Amino acid sequence: MKENPSAPPVRPRPVTLATVARHAQVHVSTVSRALSADPAGIGADTVLRVRELAAVLGYRRDEGAAGLRTGSSRLIGVLVPRLTDLVLASIYESIDAAASAAGYGTVVANTLDDREHRRVRLDAMLSRRIDGVIIGDSHIGDTVAHELRRSGIPYVLVMRKLEGHLSVTTDDYRGGQLAAEHLLELGHRRVGVIAGDQLASTGRERTLGFRRAFESAGYPLPDPYVVESAFSTPSGLVAAGELMRLPQPPTAIFAVHDLLALGAMGAIRDAGKRVGDDVALIGYNDLDLAATLPVPLTSVRSDLQRMGTLSVEALLTGIKGEPAASVLLPPELIVRATTPPLRA
Amino acid sequence: MKENPSAPPVRPRPVTLATVARHAQVHVSTVSRALSADPAGIGADTVLRVRELAAVLGYRRDEGAAGLRTGSSRLIGVLVPRLTDLVLASIYESIDAAASAAGYGTVVANTLDDREHRRVRLDAMLSRRIDGVIIGDSHIGDTVAHELRRSGIPYVLVMRKLEGHLSVTTDDYRGGQLAAEHLLELGHRRVGVIAGDQLASTGRERTLGFRRAFESAGYPLPDPYVVESAFSTPSGLVAAGELMRLPQPPTAIFAVHDLLALGAMGAIRDAGKRVGDDVALIGYNDLDLAATLPVPLTSVRSDLQRMGTLSVEALLTGIKGEPAASVLLPPELIVRATTPPLRA
DNA sequence: GTCCTTCCTGCAATCGTTTGCGCCTATGGG
DNA sequence: CCCATAGGCGCAAACGATTGCAGGAAGGAC
Numbered sequence: 001m002k003e004n005p006s007a008p009p010v011r012p013r014p015v016t017l018a019t020v021a022r023h024a025q026v027h028v029s030t031v032s033r034a035l036s037a038d039p040a041g042i043g044a045d046t047v048l049r050v051r052e053l054a055a056v057l058g059y060r061r062d063e064g065a066a067g068l069r070t071g072s073s074r075l076i077g078v079l080v081p082r083l084t085d086l087v088l089a090s091i092y093e094s095i096d097a098a099a100s101a102a103g104y105g106t107v108v109a110n111t112l113d114d115r116e117h118r119r120v121r122l123d124a125m126l127s128r129r130i131d132g133v134i135i136g137d138s139h140i141g142d143t144v145a146h147e148l149r150r151s152g153i154p155y156v157l158v159m160r161k162l163e164g165h166l167s168v169t170t171d172d173y174r175g176g177q178l179a180a181e182h183l184l185e186l187g188h189r190r191v192g193v194i195a196g197d198q199l200a201s202t203g204r205e206r207t208l209g210f211r212r213a214f215e216s217a218g219y220p221l222p223d224p225y226v227v228e229s230a231f232s233t234p235s236g237l238v239a240a241g242e243l244m245r246l247p248q249p250p251t252a253i254f255a256v257h258d259l260l261a262l263g264a265m266g267a268i269r270d271a272g273k274r275v276g277d278d279v280a281l282i283g284y285n286d287l288d289l290a291a292t293l294p295v296p297l298t299s300v301r302s303d304l305q306r307m308g309t310l311s312v313e314a315l316l317t318g319i320k321g322e323p324a325a326s327v328l329l330p331p332e333l334i335v336r337a338t339t340p341p342l343r344a
Numbered sequence: 345m346k347e348n349p350s351a352p353p354v355r356p357r358p359v360t361l362a363t364v365a366r367h368a369q370v371h372v373s374t375v376s377r378a379l380s381a382d383p384a385g386i387g388a389d390t391v392l393r394v395r396e397l398a399a400v401l402g403y404r405r406d407e408g409a410a411g412l413r414t415g416s417s418r419l420i421g422v423l424v425p426r427l428t429d430l431v432l433a434s435i436y437e438s439i440d441a442a443a444s445a446a447g448y449g450t451v452v453a454n455t456l457d458d459r460e461h462r463r464v465r466l467d468a469m470l471s472r473r474i475d476g477v478i479i480g481d482s483h484i485g486d487t488v489a490h491e492l493r494r495s496g497i498p499y500v501l502v503m504r505k506l507e508g509h510l511s512v513t514t515d516d517y518r519g520g521q522l523a524a525e526h527l528l529e530l531g532h533r534r535v536g537v538i539a540g541d542q543l544a545s546t547g548r549e550r551t552l553g554f555r556r557a558f559e560s561a562g563y564p565l566p567d568p569y570v571v572e573s574a575f576s577t578p579s580g581l582v583a584a585g586e587l588m589r590l591p592q593p594p595t596a597i598f599a600v601h602d603l604l605a606l607g608a609m610g611a612i613r614d615a616g617k618r619v620g621d622d623v624a625l626i627g628y629n630d631l632d633l634a635a636t637l638p639v640p641l642t643s644v645r646s647d648l649q650r651m652g653t654l655s656v657e658a659l660l661t662g663i664k665g666e667p668a669a670s671v672l673l674p675p676e677l678i679v680r681a682t683t684p685p686l687r688a
Numbered sequence: 689g690t691c692c693t694t695c696c697t698g699c700a701a702t703c704g705t706t707t708g709c710g711c712c713t714a715t716g717g718g
Numbered sequence: 719c720c721c722a723t724a725g726g727c728g729c730a731a732a733c734g735a736t737t738g739c740a741g742g743a744a745g746g747a748c
Binding site for chain 2: 704706707
């Protein structure tokens with residue numbers, strides 16, 4: 001017995017199948033079978049005895065070891081731009097919940113919309129022999145999806161789509177339209193768009209739907225009225241600032257993300273105008289906080305939970321080897337105080 | 345239009361040490377050593393040849409198999425109440441970044457501040473033989489930390505502390521004091537607190553520090569002026585509503601979380617008052633969006649990134665078997681527009 | 689009493705890596 | 719010319735779980 005008081009408490013040797021087998025006086029293979037979901041070919045009393053013993057001893061299956069043998073890690077990887085984007089956090093939450101319910105674990109990675117990060121993190125995931133990937137950060141021109149297809153690893157795109165790849169998204173083009181139609185109806189003619197990242201299908205399609213709707217109503221948007229941005233609050237502040245400094249500032253702004261709208265609120269205030277009465281504002285995604293802002297935000301809602309859940313479903317059927325179909329969810333406009341009737 | 349990239353017929357057999365060994369005409373053990381960080385006892389030319397070959401063939405170390413042999417999964421678990429809480433998302437982001445830089449992977453779990461969820465998710469983590477745990481959701485009366493100590497698995501508490509356990513937190517008591525001192529200086533005497541969850545050390549200490557400061561200034565807070573809550577925007581709306589409906593509503597509100605303050609803004613508006621001029625407001629954590637709100641929010645800042653990074657450091661020294669010390673970071677008051685000088 | 693099922697359980701191989709041990713071949717010293 | 723030494727590699731045994739196969743006992747049919 002060696003005394004080593006400064007060392008941390010000794011980590012007790014984990015309880016394995018062998019431990020249980022020894023106590024139960026049976027072979028480990030019998031224990032394995034008895035503990036499996038369908039203990040075929042094992043006596044009912046043995047099953048009971050083994051299970052009880054396993055519980056008492058605190059047996060825990062080693063997923064790593066099991067995965068080595070079975071070839072499946074029961075782990076799925078999730079790629080997101082960043083989790084501090086509330087939208088992605090929401091989606092990830094429901095992905096994790098759905099996966100967990102199906103007996104899968106998840107690992108997320110922030111890719112920061114950066115090529116190199118994406119590569120490194122995906123590599124780490126593949127090293128863990130993940131069973132599939134949910135891609136929440138797809139970019140036009142990005143190759144992750146192609147690589148996965150080539151390696152034969154099941155994957156699904158969520159939130160952002162990409163031509164020719166399985167995806168679960170909401171109809172962003174339609175969402176842009178909805179926003180435009182609402183503003184047109186209110187009488188707005190000179191409007192601005194905070195367009196987000198144009199390499200993300202969300203930013204592109206929402207902007208496109210919005211633009212087209214104004215075009216076909218006879219009020220096309222000049223280029224300076226559409227400004228690209230990231231998907232963050234500070235970025236919204238900057239972009240809206242540009243819009244407000246135009247010689248003829250817009251009477252309404254469509255921000256393709258609620259956080260952008262939040263930033264826009266700051267810029268509108270900085271310009272000495274009031275949100276709503278002076279400058280109308282529409283956000284996107286209808287986050288919780290949209291409703292409780294000092295001036296409640298009109299926003300296009302997309303069902304984030306549903307997207308997360310469906311993407312897991314699609315991935316799992318893919319993992320089973322069955323074919324899955326892309327899903328396009330309908331958006332919905334939620335009207336609140338930032339888009340009041342226009343005064344004559 | 346092929347829409348099912350998910351399941352090509354055959355998944356190519358992964359490249360293992362054996363594959364590389366065959367091509368290099370050496371034994372797998374040689375390949376293993378050649379590929380290790382310190383290829384001692386292997387000829388320099390062999391090392392080079394093997395590494396090159398491994399790269400060409402696309403060899404990827406199977407972490408699961410390696411972990412089985414070495415007993416370490418190079419994986420750390422992170423428990424958070426929920427990732428849609430921006431504060432926790434920020435912390436997790438920096439945890440993940442720091443862990444990743446140190447060659448570790450992370451798995452998060454939302455525990456929803458719920459006992460059962462915590463148990464289940466921790467169990468799943470232990471099944472993956474994680475090397476350590478970072479607990480971001482500790483609750484007074486919760487047993488997770490005790491269990492981990494008993495099993496001898498290294499762990500660190502972050503954000504929320506618990507008597508007698510290693511933790512990395514900010515001085516929440518001091519933070520509450522800072523908020524109180526500021527309001528006292530401005531001349532506020534009748535104030536309210538949205539106190540958060542009193543089973544979380546954050547909610548408790550921030551509230552306590554604030555209360556004590558007002559007490560010692562001679563203006564103790566009557567009970568109805570301190571209302572408990574969750575840590576979400578809707579919850580802030582409700583709590584502030586209660587405060588505003590008191591016979592003598594407070595002239596200032598301290599919310600122990602920025603999202604609560606956001607909700608409070610809504611309630612103040614609903615009560616027909618203006619944030620800042622009519623009712624002062626202080627939040628906590630100084631999230632990005634605090635600065636860009638229509639009325640920029642005064643907030644107590646805690647360094648979330650730093651907490652995340654330090655918690656990883658502490659955990660890793662714990663994993664190495666060395667002793668680590670708890671850290672208490674200083675908070676800082678950021679004054680903005682929601683706490684203007686009081687008019688006489 | 690013999691033979692054939694049917695049930696239950698054990699045996700052993702396998703997944704991909706790591707690592708203690710031992711063998712072989714140069715090499716240098718005496 | 720012989721021997722000790724060391725560098726470079728291979729061998730094989732783990733780690734913990736799963737699973738095809740085989741074997742043994744009990745029980746029924748004839």
